[in-house]
Amino acid sequence: METLKAMQNRISTRNFSDAPVSKELVEKIVEGALYAPVGLKKYPELRLTVIENKELLARIDGDCRRVPDVSPLHGAPVLILVSSSTPDDALAHQNAACLVDHMLLRATDLGLANLYVKGICPFLDKNDALKEALHLPADFRPLASAAIGYAKDPVQKRETPQNDRTIVEYLQ
Ligand SMILES: Cc1cc2nc3c(=O)[nH]c(=O)nc-3n(C[C@H](O)[C@H](O)[C@H](O)COP(=O)(O)O)c2cc1C
Numbered sequence: 478m479e480t481l482k483a484m485q486n487r488i489s490t491r492n493f494s495d496a497p498v499s500k501e502l503v504e505k506i507v508e509g510a511l512y513a514p515v516g517l518k519k520y521p522e523l524r525l526t527v528i529e530n531k532e533l534l535a536r537i538d539g540d541c542r543r544v545p546d547v548s549p550l551h552g553a554p555v556l557i558l559v560s561s562s563t564p565d566d567a568l569a570h571q572n573a574a575c576l577v578d579h580m581l582l583r584a585t586d587l588g589l590a591n592l593y594v595k596g597i598c599p600f601l602d603k604n605d606a607l608k609e610a611l612h613l614p615a616d617f618r619p620l621a622s623a624a625i626g627y628a629k630d631p632v633q634k635r636e637t638p639q640n641d642r643t644i645v646e647y648l649q
Pocket residue numbers: 487488489491574592593594595596597635636
């Protein structure tokens with residue numbers, strides 16, 4: 478799939494089926510993240526945690542809710558968490574976002590449904606027991622994640638086919 482096609486087809490999915498994702502596909506998505514641009518080349522200060530363990534997913538889903546009745550993972554069988562030890566908060570977040578966006582596009586290209594999930598991170602960051610269960614070193618902060626799986630219902634067309642609200646100005 479050409480890059481623009483993947484961009485056009487990427488859409489947030491919030492209704493995953495419980496169909497598992499093969500190891501091969503998960504590894505290809507992770508590979509996508511590892512080609513992302515990284516500010517100041519802070520590669521060793523970024524960490525990817527690939528969570529497929531059902532118990533861990535259920536703990537994250539239950540303990541990291543912004544809205545009590547809404548599952549933040551929406552049933553996704555795979556969550557790839559990006560954490561960082563970069564002290565510069567803005568740089569850490571921007572680097573994490575680049576990795577996540579690469580994974581979402583790669584997942585789309587591979588025919589997998591996906592969702593950018595940031596809402597869980599502040600809750601996860603305060604939950605030492607869960608961070609320990611995820612093997613996160615003390616200096617790494619969870620910043621962003623990609624939920625991956627197969628959509629339960631046929632994937633809808635994007636609500637905004639091409640964003641026409643962001644201001645674009647060409648100066649020539
Ligand atoms: C930085 C960032 C954080 C986001 N966090 C969440 C989140 O925690 N939960 C969620 O359901 N969607 C989250 N999203 C997805 C956005 O809501 C979604 O991209 C937006 O509504 C546009 O829809 P689209 O992805 O289908 O184009 C996030 C997106 C970005 C870029």
